[in-house]
Amino acid sequence: MKIPLAKPEILESDIAAVVEVLRSPYLSQGPVLHAFEEALAAYLGVAHTIVVNSGTSALHLALRTLGIKEGDEVILPSFSFMAVTNAVLNEKAIPVFVDICPNTFNIDPAKLATALSAKTRAIIMVHSFGYPAQTHKIIDFARRHSLQVIEDACEAIGTEINGRKAGTLGDIGIFAFYPNKQMTTGEGGALVTYSAMTAEALRRLRNQGRQSSPEWFQHIEVGYSYRLSDINCALGLQQLSRIEQVLSRREALARSYEERLKRNGNLTLYTKESKNDRISWFTYPVLLAENFHQRDRDQVWVNLKQAGIECGRYFPPAHLQPVMHTVPFRCGDLSETVSIAGRLLCLPFFNSLEENQIECVCAALSESLSHRISSKSLSHATS
Ligand SMILES: Cc1ncc(COP(=O)(O)O)c(C=O)c1O
DSSP: OOOOOOOOOHHHHHHHHHHHTTTTTTSSSSSHHHHHHHHHHHHHHHHHEESOOOHHHHHHHHHHHHTOOOOOOEEESEEEHHHHHHHHHHHOEEEEOOOTTTTSBBOOOGSGGOOOTEEEEEEEEEEEOOHHHOOOHHHHHHTTTEEEEEETTTOOOOOOTTTTETTTSSEEEEEEOTTTSOOOSSSOEEEEEEHHHHHHHHHHHTTTBBBBSOOOBBBBOOOBBBBHEEEEEEEHHHHHHHHHHHEEEEEEEEHHHHHHHHTTTTEOOHHHHHOTOOOOOOEEEEETTTTTHHHHHHHHHHHHHHHOOOOOOOOOOGGGGGGGGGGGGOOOOOOHHHHHHHHHHHHHHTTTTOHHHHEEEEEEEHHHHHHHHHHHHHHHOOO
């Protein structure tokens, strides 16, 4: 049985909505874009949503709008998708990596102080895997030190912190809609803000610095071509209309994995820290026990692949990527990042995942882990 890591859910109604746009004269900057932006703003409970062509474009515009410039320092996790670091580097700002909490896989607020310098301007707070970061502590810290907060909810649409949606608590929030996400537009992203002025600046920047005025060719600043087509927005609008059902389904899948794996002493599962929070499950991560090493995790990954099961080795730490030899960055102790990145495995996770597939993944995982344990004891016994 072949089980992919992720799979988008495309219904006939999604296809019909896309076709309807294709039959219309408005493939870009048309009514469906506005409808998608309005629906997203209503779902998140924010004043303004600006959709763009990727989550990375959203990060870039967030940094630009908050005035992050060459030489400014931006605090961020090394344990995240490389897009976060790339966005900072593209602005010639300096990434300052802070370690993560082992129980949230997100930035550890207690370690923020060690990263501060006179050049620190912003924090990018990521909600990895849809798991809520310690948002209030991070924002309090930022306010005390006059730092801006970009809230990266690319993996966390629908995640809630004390009843508020992830992405709506920082100065600017961002989302991504790649096909492995809880909802997709094919490619795409979004920014959210409460400020009308920031929203206008973001709309200008996504469309070549064009001022919104009857005078179409009025470019008042250097901008980008980050527009999202109405074709993508049609898919997004449909997907968003059933997001709550999707998140409930994914919650049930996570519970099913948990039921099967919770007694496996070789694993630590991912649980909620506070009853007031809600996880929007992006994937299903399991952490191998501390007596396992990266080579064990990689061997388990190979074993599962051979059994037709695709797993993810998210995230190789950003500070260890080869490109980081060529750019400036700062970091302190990142031992939790390195330890967790080497032991984490993300299991197949998508809406149409079936119970027998979950059963098959859990059985193959448990068997592979037991195998690693017995080969370890064997090598201890013979050494
Ligand atoms: C945390 C995080 N930030 C940013 C991005 C970038 O999004 P995109 O791939 O749409 O550019 C991603 C993408 O998966 C992500 O996981």
